[in-house]
Amino acid sequence: MSLEKFVSNNGIDLWTESFGDPNDPAILLVMGSMSQGVVWPDGLVGRLAAAGFHVIRYDHRDTGRSTAVDFAASPYSWADIRDDIGRVLDGYGLASAHIVGHSAGGLLGQWLAVEAPERVETLTAIGSSPLGGREGKVLGAALMGEEPPAGSLPPPNQAFIDHYRAAMTATPPSTRREQIDAQVAEARLLHGPELPFDEEAERVQQERLLDRAVNPASVVNHRLAWMADPDFEPAGVLDRVKAPTLVVEGTCEPCKPGHGALIAEQIPGARLLMIEGMGHTLPAEVHAELAEAITAHVTGRM
DSSP states (O other), X not given: OEEEEEEEETTEEEEEEEESOTTXXXXXXXXXXXXXXXXXXXXXXXXXXXXXXXXXXEOOTTSTTSXXXXXXXXXXXXXXXXXXXXXXXXXXXXXXEEEEXXXXXXXHHHHHHHHOGGGEEEEEEESOOOTTSOHHHHHHHHHTTOOOOTTOOOOOOHHHHHHHHHHHHSOOOOSHHHHHHHHHHHHHHHHOSSSOOOHHHHHHHHHHXXXXXXXXXXXXXXXXXXXXXXXXXXOXXXXXXXXXEEEEEETTOSSSTTHHHHHHHHSTTOEEXXXXXXXXXXXXXXXXXXXXXXXXXXXXXX
């Protein structure tokens, strides 16, 4: 059973959904850039709730059922997206929670752990890049065929680069079917080559994501916020993270390979878990291992 509610602050309504007993320790799930909260798989969420946690997921601004912003009239920054984590916590009356972030959500979790450590009981970063690594600039250089700056993060794999280079020059999808097909193809790439890819289930998921979005096109505002300030990430600060930290990366990570180890190296006492066969998505095959790792981490058993 789940409960949905909107958390409102300063003209932004954030859709949230919670599972489990509100009296249990809280886990707040933070999804990546341009991604809805329901991308957190129900199977993984259910396992965490069954383990005795109050699990909360939410739609970032400009995704899903949360407010679609007129960015030209009301621009915002990635610091605002970070601060939405605190707004969700406030909406549930929580002073702090166990923060679990995927991709850019893991980066936001790192940033929150640096800037507002009292709000982060533990941190789990899945498929993420280290705060201050300027991953977006590395990706941009790779897609443009340019040499990345000295000391940059490891680049995406070649299949990832080829896919997005092709997308940059392709005719944008114009029909619903074309939009869904493009999203399924992207999901297949991010999934990786080793674990089975359920195309039918992914197509159903993409239909759901499209249908529940207030304005599907507004996700581009996350990119506009980055373009307005590509150096938004503070650098050289991860040694200030005090929250016990678990870093998770798949052995088939296509877009941030090796980034997990760099996070773990910079955060004192952080642990790195490599999940065999996992790419940049969270397929059913990894739910049991991932839920057990998160449970052990937040309860201090790892």
